[in-house]
Amino acid sequence: MGIGNIFKAFQPKDKVFFVLFEKVADNLVKMSQEFHDGMLDFDLNDDSLLKKMSDYEHKLDDLTHEIFVQLGENFITPFDREDINMLASGLDDIADYIYASSKYIFLYKTPDVKEFSEFSLLIHKSCVEIQNAIKHLNGFTNTAEVKESCIKINSFENIADDVLSQGLVRLFETGDAINIIKTKHVLEYLEIVTDKAEDVANTIENIIIKYA
Amino acid sequence: MGIGNIFKAFQPKDKVFFVLFEKVADNLVKMSQEFHDGMLDFDLNDDSLLKKMSDYEHKLDDLTHEIFVQLGENFITPFDREDINMLASGLDDIADYIYASSKYIFLYKTPDVKEFSEFSLLIHKSCVEIQNAIKHLNGFTNTAEVKESCIKINSFENIADDVLSQGLVRLFETGDAINIIKTKHVLEYLEIVTDKAEDVANTIENIIIKYA
Amino acid sequence: MGIGNIFKAFQPKDKVFFVLFEKVADNLVKMSQEFHDGMLDFDLNDDSLLKKMSDYEHKLDDLTHEIFVQLGENFITPFDREDINMLASGLDDIADYIYASSKYIFLYKTPDVKEFSEFSLLIHKSCVEIQNAIKHLNGFTNTAEVKESCIKINSFENIADDVLSQGLVRLFETGDAINIIKTKHVLEYLEIVTDKAEDVANTIENIIIKYA
Numbered sequence: 001m002g003i004g005n006i007f008k009a010f011q012p013k014d015k016v017f018f019v020l021f022e023k024v025a026d027n028l029v030k031m032s033q034e035f036h037d038g039m040l041d042f043d044l045n046d047d048s049l050l051k052k053m054s055d056y057e058h059k060l061d062d063l064t065h066e067i068f069v070q071l072g073e074n075f076i077t078p079f080d081r082e083d084i085n086m087l088a089s090g091l092d093d094i095a096d097y098i099y100a101s102s103k104y105i106f107l108y109k110t111p112d113v114k115e116f117s118e119f120s121l122l123i124h125k126s127c128v129e130i131q132n133a134i135k136h137l138n139g140f141t142n143t144a145e146v147k148e149s150c151i152k153i154n155s156f157e158n159i160a161d162d163v164l165s166q167g168l169v170r171l172f173e174t175g176d177a178i179n180i181i182k183t184k185h186v187l188e189y190l191e192i193v194t195d196k197a198e199d200v201a202n203t204i205e206n207i208i209i210k211y212a
Numbered sequence: 213m214g215i216g217n218i219f220k221a222f223q224p225k226d227k228v229f230f231v232l233f234e235k236v237a238d239n240l241v242k243m244s245q246e247f248h249d250g251m252l253d254f255d256l257n258d259d260s261l262l263k264k265m266s267d268y269e270h271k272l273d274d275l276t277h278e279i280f281v282q283l284g285e286n287f288i289t290p291f292d293r294e295d296i297n298m299l300a301s302g303l304d305d306i307a308d309y310i311y312a313s314s315k316y317i318f319l320y321k322t323p324d325v326k327e328f329s330e331f332s333l334l335i336h337k338s339c340v341e342i343q344n345a346i347k348h349l350n351g352f353t354n355t356a357e358v359k360e361s362c363i364k365i366n367s368f369e370n371i372a373d374d375v376l377s378q379g380l381v382r383l384f385e386t387g388d389a390i391n392i393i394k395t396k397h398v399l400e401y402l403e404i405v406t407d408k409a410e411d412v413a414n415t416i417e418n419i420i421i422k423y424a
Numbered sequence: 425m426g427i428g429n430i431f432k433a434f435q436p437k438d439k440v441f442f443v444l445f446e447k448v449a450d451n452l453v454k455m456s457q458e459f460h461d462g463m464l465d466f467d468l469n470d471d472s473l474l475k476k477m478s479d480y481e482h483k484l485d486d487l488t489h490e491i492f493v494q495l496g497e498n499f500i501t502p503f504d505r506e507d508i509n510m511l512a513s514g515l516d517d518i519a520d521y522i523y524a525s526s527k528y529i530f531l532y533k534t535p536d537v538k539e540f541s542e543f544s545l546l547i548h549k550s551c552v553e554i555q556n557a558i559k560h561l562n563g564f565t566n567t568a569e570v571k572e573s574c575i576k577i578n579s580f581e582n583i584a585d586d587v588l589s590q591g592l593v594r595l596f597e598t599g600d601a602i603n604i605i606k607t608k609h610v611l612e613y614l615e616i617v618t619d620k621a622e623d624v625a626n627t628i629e630n631i632i633i634k635y636a
């Protein structure tokens with residue numbers, strides 16, 4: 001048994017949750033980066049973006065499932081089971097709504113609007129902050145850093161609110177009812193992603209309040 | 213006092229919750245069966261379906277209220293008060309959204325689309341699995357069976373996602389904006405029913421994780 | 425040190441939450457009163473209403489933030505931290521959706537419909553009952569009064585459901601797809617305010633069940 005394995009064997013049981021949450025966050029950062037790249041280089045004829053988003057969504061489902069399996073097996077958890085549950089579900093929701101947004105962009109063949117890439121940037125930035133918050137949640141050693149990331153996620157959600165309302169105003173100016181219905185649907189899904197990121201930030205802040 | 217009453221007198225206080233939850237589940241199975249029958253034999257001129265759905269919705273409200281009354285009176289509960297609360301609310305939501313879906317079908321006089329009966333079948337199947345999960349939740353004697361039902365409910369929700377997206381694509385092909393708005397509203401409500409069933413499955417799975 | 429300060433010094437630490445919740449409720453009553461006045465005297469050219477709603481929304485954000493800060497500092501809380509959290513978030517949601525409703529009325533320049541003031545009256549009445557419930561929640565001395573207010577809030581939400589469905593039917597009769605999309609959006613946001621008030625009532629009822 002090498003030094004690495006010895007450390008692994010002594011690794012506290014509850015570390016498994018941080019390892020899994022960090023994997024989830026890493027995947028969300030990559031997923032949102034690829035989504036943002038796709039929105040910047042918008043091409044409805046290339047559905048490889050949709051395929052990638054679907055793959056990430058499944059990957060996140062598997063990791064979320066693994067967290068729930070561990071929750072069933074581990075007596076020791078780093079914080080309340082309900083909080084682990086809520087954090088895992090919240091992160092999974094982010095992936096679900098990024099995927100759903102890209103699905104409806106392709107299904108509806110919505111024409112590109114500048115709000116798509118504005119949203120995808122805010123979503124990606126939020127995922128980067130989630131990744132940072134989760135990294136520093138481990139051991140509760142730097143709660144100031146965690147709080148800072150949560151505040152940023154909240155500010156991105158506020159900006160997203162404005163992107164949505166300005167986008168809708170611009171959309172209605174087209175006067176094309178059917179296009180309005182389709183694009184409004186996509187814009188609202190994109191805004192929900194930032195809501196879900198804010199929910200995650202709130203869950204993380206509540207964990208900090210209870211344990212830090 | 214007969215043998216039956218003696219047993220009843222000794223019945224643990226917490227059994228009242230299982231009795232009530234089973235009644236709720238039985239009513240959801242019947243409600244969704246009648247709803248599915250109505251969708252298969254779609255007739256906007258016969259609003260007896262709407263009347264039936266309204267009756268079930270009130271019945272479910274009464275049972276949910278009874279659960280909350282018992283929660284206020286019983287010191288002993290079979291699992292956390294929060295979980296009883298969440299399970300009761302989740303089941304009530306299913307009835308609320310089945311009723312709301314049927315209400316808007318009649319109010320809007322939406323023309324029949326094949327997705328209505330596809331959804332109602334998925335909803336009915338989900339309610340049957342909820343009934344099965346709740347039956348086996350009693351005493352935590354067969355958690356494998358409970359988990360199996362929860363997995364099925366999750367798979368029905370996944371199918372419902374596809375029914376919605378394919379239904380919307382077909383709907384937009386009609387090119388009739390006002391009809392699109394109405395039918396989209398109904399399809400989205402029907403999909404929410406399966407989301408609520410998934411929420412109930414997740415609540416049940418969490419209970420299993422904590423107590424089984 | 426005067427008599428007042430002596431009392432203050434001996435005031436239990438947990439009273440700070442009731443003081444803050446009462447401030448939140450007072451602001452919601454004022455906000456909803458001004459919103460209702462605006463809906464009764466509907467004028468899209470006077471956006472002072474929107475400015476007022478935005479100010480109240482920020483005020484509520486600050487008070488909600490203060491509750492979370494206190495939650496992080498106080499070991500003693502009058503009821504579970506999760507319940508304080510949920511109550512604070514629920515009250516904040518009410519302000520958020522009143523503001524969002526007024527925002528979209530002005531952004532979309534929706535023509536006045538009678539449902540706007542019907543909703544704003546139900547919203548204001550709900551906020552008055554929330555204020556009453558929170559006042560009597562302090563010390564759990566009059567739970568009958570708290571329950572009575574919660575029942576009223578639930579009944580207002582039921583009426584709001586009907587206002588929405590009847591409003592939508594009337595709206596579709598206009599046959600103007602773009603106007604339908606805009607006004608439907610606003611009507612649904614107004615209905616969500618009453619849903620959020622009902623969520624608050626349910627949270628309060630659950631607190632009563634646990635502690636009274």
